[in-house]
Amino acid sequence: MFLTYLRRELRRRRKAALLVASGLALGIALVIVVNSVSSGMQQAQGKVLESLYGLGTDMTVTKAAPPASEGGRAGPRFKFDAQDGDETQSSDIVMPQGFQTLASSTVDEVAGQSGVSDAVGGLSLSVLKVDGEFKPGEFKPKEGGASGGGGGGGGPQGEVRGGGAAFDVNSYTVYGTDTARQDLGPLTSSKITDGRTFRATETDARVAVADSAYAKEKKYEVGTEVTVKGTKFEIVGIATADSGDAAANLYVPLKQAQTLSDSEDKVTTVYVQADDSQRIDAVKSAIQKNIPGTTVTTSADLADTVSGSLSTASGLAANVGKWLSLAVLIAAFVVAGLLTMSAVGRRVQEFGTLKALGWKSGRVTRQVVGEAMVNGLVGGVLGIAVGVAGAYALTAVSPSLTAELGAMGGGPGGGGGGLRTGGGPGGQAADKAVEIALSAPVSTATIALAVGLAVTGGLIAGAFGGWRASRLRPADALRRVE
Template sequence: MFGIYLKRELSRRKKAALVIAMGLALGIALVITVNSVSAGMQQAQEKVLKSLYGLGTDMTVTKAQTAPSGNASDRPKFDFDAKSSGSKEQSSDRVMTQGGQTLKSSLVTEVAAQKGVSSAVGSLSLNVVKVNGSFTQGKAKSSTSNSQGGPGGQGGGTGAPQVQGGGASFDVNSYSVAGVDVSHQELGPLATSKITTGKTFTAAQSSSKVAVLSKSYAKENKYKVGSTLKISGKKYKVIGIATPDSSESTTDVYLPLKQAQTLGDAKNKVTTIYVKATDSKQIATVKTTIQKNISGTTVTTSADLADTVSGSLSTASNLATNVGKWLSIAVLVAAFLVAALLTSSAVSRRVREFGTLKALGWPSRKVTRQVVGESIVNGLLGGALGIALGLGAAYTVTAISPKLTAELGSTGGNGGGMGGPGGGPGGQAASAAKNTIDIALSAPVSVTTIALAVGLAVTGGLIAGAMGGWRASRMRPADALRSVS
């Protein structure tokens, strides 16, 4: 009886049911769109942060760079033989540590022993400036000049020799080098990359002269597996090509940590200690513990680094989080209110019907159940339409994939930060004001979001049904008689 009556009443009031359903659908669709875009923002931010620190890394330990002492010994210096002929090319490399002051390698063990730390790995960040080219010697040529002699007439002579031609042509190139602890590659700069050609380091290669190159650097300089890379007079065999999981990684060359320490004249030194916590919820506590027990170091977490992300990605994320969510809540509340008012209005127009049903013996709870049932069906219909609209909007955003810009600044200018060489505040970007990354936005829709939409649809139907049912339950059979004209 309930189902038959419900179907008949809904078919009789198709327009009213559709208006209520569409109101709920718009609110639910907006909620789905905002939630999916917010999820896309979060994924984009995670992608940015993954380009700055190793997978599984919760924090890094560094030491802030000191102010320049005025000593010129730290400046790049290149020595060439200016007397060489132009037929011989000259080359010189300047290797410098990058990313703050160096730390003793023994600190890695000390950090790993702290409470709440699961593992710790050291890395050395280097920057290599390579200058190569050749000199061309000039040629001295003498010129003959005529000058007027004494009173007896004219005389001739030879002028001073003049150097013609000559000069120099040199090319300057810089690239980043990361020293990798080959025994613990699950943390550190190489953890964010995947070996696509060749192979990665083995534990037995801690002292071997081998190298892994980034795909972009290898392509630009025409290196391949088996090629020889020469740095500061030392030759390294290329054993693998690495493709970063995030295309924004800027590390060019990976070497075993011991080789990097020898190359940078930094024996038993590291610039960054990558730390993984035992519990991701205790990262702040672990940070405090390390700072308290190991003085003079700077501990940077992914949350600290996220605060340095600015640009259109940060702006859009704030809009989606603040304005978007509040707007969706406001629209949803308005949709619920409109549905409740329309349902209550529809009940008012059915005075004769409900009054007659009560005169025939229907109790108030049965009348209320009828109104609530109709409202829930309207809510479910609105939920289905809202899910369809929301999925369509999310698909459109993903298909368009608008580009957002993330600008990465340093974490307070401490010279440290997460990421190691060139990846972010702890690498080459530390010397620059900002590093810009372009991210394509997507709008993934999760099962949780769909479940939320269904819940909102049912909730909207219950709210509208409760108001309409309360109005219907207060009607008396006499009301039906008064409505008869």
């Protein structure tokens, strides 16, 4: 009886039912789109951090930057031998990025902290290559100048003209990798696309892996020899970053990197993996407490420094979008409730007659709530369809977003040197932003949220209408009989 009457009344008032369902569908569709875009922003931000941090890395440990009162860091110094005549000079300056290093024993200290699953050290280096030549000036005697007695030195009188120096300065990055433990750190965010990666036994071998973009620029191939500070390395593999820029231009065994930079038993960064991703903050606190003089940076800390259009869009999705969808959803619920009340008001004669025939107020209320629930479910189905279609359309037409990881003291390898995407773990500045394709994935949780909102909307509308219907009396129907 209940279902038969329900179906008949909905069919008879289908225009009003569709109006209520459409209002709910609009609010639900907007919620789906906003949640999907927000989820896409989080995925995009994760890709940015992944390209920098390395797969499986939960946090990094670096040396804390010295107080400003202790003076700044010493910059690079170039020394050339004085030569007579035209002389070509070349020098490689290899230095730890950020100018701050930790003892290699720090890796074991970090690994021994409660909640740490694994820890691996790495040494991030900047290489400045200076090539050029000095050209001495030419002595030009003064016309008519007398020899001897000039200046008390007995030498000819005149002046030196011309001469000078012309140098080209190129820079690139080298990352010292623990070849025996390559499952953690920046190299894990790249895939070997040619050749091979390091062998576990190549802890001190003169081999290198080159980033694909850098290899293309320098025309390096597998088997090519590259010289760093007079040491020749054979390129055994070409690696392509999964997203964004690679952590470094070249990767070499950790011991070789320490030798190149005169940083024996030193690292710039300790990459840490936690036992439980839910306890990252606790592990961070433990490391900072038990290992003084270090700075611990988590992916959440780095996420706060992401800027560019990705950050702008993420902020809009998180703030304006959510508040807008909430406002529209509340408005849809209120309108659905008011429309249901209005519909009940137009059915006074019908409900009064049913009560005169013996229907209890509870049965009338259940009838109204049942109709409102069906309207809510129909609105939910429509809202899910529109929302999913909108999310996929947004994915298809949305442009790429840019992201830059701004300067952040104490970032991986930075030691206060500042870290940006494309700069790798050592803190050098990037000369280009990371481009990320925006997507709007619709998850099962989002669909479940939409169903819950549809049911909630039906209950709210039914509550409005049921309250109105429960107050009707049989006498109300008799007053309206013409």
